[in-house]
Amino acid sequence: MSLSTNLLQQMTIFVTLVTGGGCGVMYYLMQKNFAKSEYYHLAIEQLNENATAMASLGAPPLKIHNIxxxxxxxxxxxxxxxxxxxxxxxxxxxxxxxxxxxxxxxNRWCLQRVALQLKDGEIVDIYPKAEWK
Structure with missing residues (x-):
């Protein structure tokens, strides 16, 4: 049984599109799961509450990108x-x-450390909070 070259090209394009679409959906769902997780939310809350870190970024508005x-x-x-x-x-x-x-x-997540490293290399320790003496 011989298949025409045209049919093989169409099948290749179809399989490529389906595979690419599946990878895109999987990537989106993984990012969504990270963003919904408790450990992710706890870290973002600590960042939002830290005035020094937010001022260093120039936030608000704060933009959180995909991992x-x-x-x-x-x-x-x-x-x-x-x-x-x-x-x-x-x-x-x-x-x-x-x-x-x-x-x-x-049955919950507990933060151990949260730190912001800026593009210029400066590091702002956010959690645990420094004790004032």
Missing amino acids: HLTDHHNRVDHTKAQLKIPVTGQKTGGYLYTTSTRDTLM
Whole structure:
């Protein structure tokens, strides 16, 4: 049974489009799951409450970008979540680094560290908050 070259080209285009669309949907759903997670929200809340970090970014408005899924800083398992979240304000941008651990007894995530690294290299420690002496 011989297939024409035209039919093979059409099949190739169709399979390519379906595969590309599936990858796009999967990427969107993964980003949505990150944005809905408790460890993600806790870190963003800490950033929003830190006046120094927000002023350094030139926020509000604060823009939170998609996580780079291939970045080795982004790791999540059942007990630990480590993220590198790209953020920008009107002045500059940077990355919000966050580490959280899961409390299995309470079934919730607890922040361990949140820090903002600006594009110029400056690091603003957000959580845990520095104790005033």
